[in-house]
Amino acid sequence: MTIKDIAKLCGVSISTVSRVLNDRPDVSEENRRKVLSVIQSSNYIPNNSARDLVKTKSDTIGLVVRGVSNPFYTDIIHAIEARITAHGFTMVMQQIGSGDDEVKCGAMMERDKRLQGIIFLGGRSDYTPAELAALNVPFVCCSYGNPYGTLLRDTYSSVSIADEEEAHRAVQTLYDHGHRRIAALISREDDRSISQLRYQGYMKALRENGLPLEEELVISTGSFDIQGAYKAVAEKLRQGVEFTAIFSIADNMAIGAMRALREAGRKVPKDCSVIAIDGLEVSEYIDPPLTTLCQPMEEMGQRSVDILLDMVQGKGHNRHEILPTTYRAGASVRKLH
Amino acid sequence: MTIKDIAKLCGVSISTVSRVLNDRPDVSEENRRKVLSVIQSSNYIPNNSARDLVKTKSDTIGLVVRGVSNPFYTDIIHAIEARITAHGFTMVMQQIGSGDDEVKCGAMMERDKRLQGIIFLGGRSDYTPAELAALNVPFVCCSYGNPYGTLLRDTYSSVSIADEEEAHRAVQTLYDHGHRRIAALISREDDRSISQLRYQGYMKALRENGLPLEEELVISTGSFDIQGAYKAVAEKLRQGVEFTAIFSIADNMAIGAMRALREAGRKVPKDCSVIAIDGLEVSEYIDPPLTTLCQPMEEMGQRSVDILLDMVQGKGHNRHEILPTTYRAGASVRKLH
Numbered sequence: 240m241t242i243k244d245i246a247k248l249c250g251v252s253i254s255t256v257s258r259v260l261n262d263r264p265d266v267s268e269e270n271r272r273k274v275l276s277v278i279q280s281s282n283y284i285p286n287n288s289a290r291d292l293v294k295t296k297s298d299t300i301g302l303v304v305r306g307v308s309n310p311f312y313t314d315i316i317h318a319i320e321a322r323i324t325a326h327g328f329t330m331v332m333q334q335i336g337s338g339d340d341e342v343k344c345g346a347m348m349e350r351d352k353r354l355q356g357i358i359f360l361g362g363r364s365d366y367t368p369a370e371l372a373a374l375n376v377p378f379v380c381c382s383y384g385n386p387y388g389t390l391l392r393d394t395y396s397s398v399s400i401a402d403e404e405e406a407h408r409a410v411q412t413l414y415d416h417g418h419r420r421i422a423a424l425i426s427r428e429d430d431r432s433i434s435q436l437r438y439q440g441y442m443k444a445l446r447e448n449g450l451p452l453e454e455e456l457v458i459s460t461g462s463f464d465i466q467g468a469y470k471a472v473a474e475k476l477r478q479g480v481e482f483t484a485i486f487s488i489a490d491n492m493a494i495g496a497m498r499a500l501r502e503a504g505r506k507v508p509k510d511c512s513v514i515a516i517d518g519l520e521v522s523e524y525i526d527p528p529l530t531t532l533c534q535p536m537e538e539m540g541q542r543s544v545d546i547l548l549d550m551v552q553g554k555g556h557n558r559h560e561i562l563p564t565t566y567r568a569g570a571s572v573r574k575l576h
Numbered sequence: 577m578t579i580k581d582i583a584k585l586c587g588v589s590i591s592t593v594s595r596v597l598n599d600r601p602d603v604s605e606e607n608r609r610k611v612l613s614v615i616q617s618s619n620y621i622p623n624n625s626a627r628d629l630v631k632t633k634s635d636t637i638g639l640v641v642r643g644v645s646n647p648f649y650t651d652i653i654h655a656i657e658a659r660i661t662a663h664g665f666t667m668v669m670q671q672i673g674s675g676d677d678e679v680k681c682g683a684m685m686e687r688d689k690r691l692q693g694i695i696f697l698g699g700r701s702d703y704t705p706a707e708l709a710a711l712n713v714p715f716v717c718c719s720y721g722n723p724y725g726t727l728l729r730d731t732y733s734s735v736s737i738a739d740e741e742e743a744h745r746a747v748q749t750l751y752d753h754g755h756r757r758i759a760a761l762i763s764r765e766d767d768r769s770i771s772q773l774r775y776q777g778y779m780k781a782l783r784e785n786g787l788p789l790e791e792e793l794v795i796s797t798g799s800f801d802i803q804g805a806y807k808a809v810a811e812k813l814r815q816g817v818e819f820t821a822i823f824s825i826a827d828n829m830a831i832g833a834m835r836a837l838r839e840a841g842r843k844v845p846k847d848c849s850v851i852a853i854d855g856l857e858v859s860e861y862i863d864p865p866l867t868t869l870c871q872p873m874e875e876m877g878q879r880s881v882d883i884l885l886d887m888v889q890g891k892g893h894n895r896h897e898i899l900p901t902t903y904r905a906g907a908s909v910r911k912l913h
Contacts, residue, residue: 310647310650310858313647313650316671317671320669320670320671321671324670329668329688329689330668330669330670331666331667331668332657332667332669333657333661333667334653334654334657334658351666352666465857465858465861466857469861491858494858494861494862495861497861497863498861498862498863498865501863520802520803521647521802521828521831521858524802524806524831524832524834524835525831525835525862525863526834526835526838526862526863528835
């Protein structure tokens, strides 16, 4: 079905159809209704390529996702894609492993796809200005910031939660429930990622409550995945280390930990409480439902796009937003007497 | 760092650097080593835009994902993206709701982004040739076929599992474990989706084993999501319907069902067995681990890309691949005596 066919079917001129398609006022109401009804009942798809040809700039926004198949990202990716498309831009996505270099990936995409801007979903928190010199378009760090780096605040944008404070809040919750031997399930203590930030929140909560930091209570898995967490917690339990609660830096890792506890004959929350940060949907359905601090995933994605497109369209400058989490009580934390 | 800077650093001419970058033979080994080592130690990023400018065709492949935040898709999307990128093409992704029209979305992307081909991840199984006339590039249906439609087999490609047979196998497994009152947890009986196909496999297994099809044992949720499944099973249990096993068309829905059973005081598998199709990673970690038929997600994504790129590059024709699932025994199915 072409614009010609529609004109013929409606008994109007081609330019009338064109005026309707371009939402121009110089068309009678009757003709407008006629054309729209034929378009709706047919499979006509408006052709934007002619319009695209006169565009001098590309309309492409790059999304670099670091940490493949992190379930936490699914909803954020959808929110980002929907928002970019709603604003008439095109999203080009590339996923890289958690060991890969997202800046290099972004810089190559910028040149090859003529990007107008980049959203990094997950990445290192220690960028230096020199490393980012390769980027010539605005970019937003989504879900992380630059706490270990040396970027000037007005040279980049970020949308994230207050990782250290939220971790502190989670651990404080365990403390308030009477727990004193609290294990931390993390990726690494010093990887300059959100793992380290959340670990700092853990240490701060211990310190403030006068609890010692005990090395044997720190469970480093070296990754963010469910299987790694499962194995690391199973190993810790085999070593006979005693604790009454686990603070996990991610829901996914908590789910791995819960299986390890179960297989070691320890019931959650009777023998061990578990709390995490993220708020995956599935965490509400497992047994017991996981108590967790939910990140505002949709809002996080949307705010990242809004900040970026403001800059791309010359309407705004770099800025930083910290979004709050929501405490979702499951049944994985119990009060000790 | 530009090509000029590299030439200066190496003490060679710009054209020598260019020859190394383009992997041409007319460079001495010494100069090649020198240039490559400077490129590696610097942050030089090859500029492909000049090359792109002379390309007359776009290198863009569209991915239309239908059914937002289906966790089953995460690994497939990654496999598709990695494969497309590895072949030097660019993926443009759009996600749409399960009620939206993926063909229209694909057709609009085709025109706006000058796509060379499209992969549909999830979609209706009843396309007619007229509906697909809007598409002018090769496309592959990933994870579904056209069993309820009228497409000629050589006009489209597909990569999927044998949904009906696999569902049959799952239900037969329950039967072989002594179950006679087996509920089916589906989206709809007649939505012409994989839900209907798997439901047919369920009916076939009942029929072959001389079991009646009982309406009260069919739990239609109207969606594929975890919450819908949870609510539908909870409602069925409130009605006092008796069954000893559930066949769920998806892992996700089975996880929702397991929470409903638990809240109704019914233990899995003691009071009710559960089996599903998909093979999500998280299903192995829940309590009890879910027994499920695992789809080969990575392979499914890779095969879809290979078929599509063969066609895009003029090396192949439309074809159809059926991939086998793998039975993963959890602890959610028990033998009745």
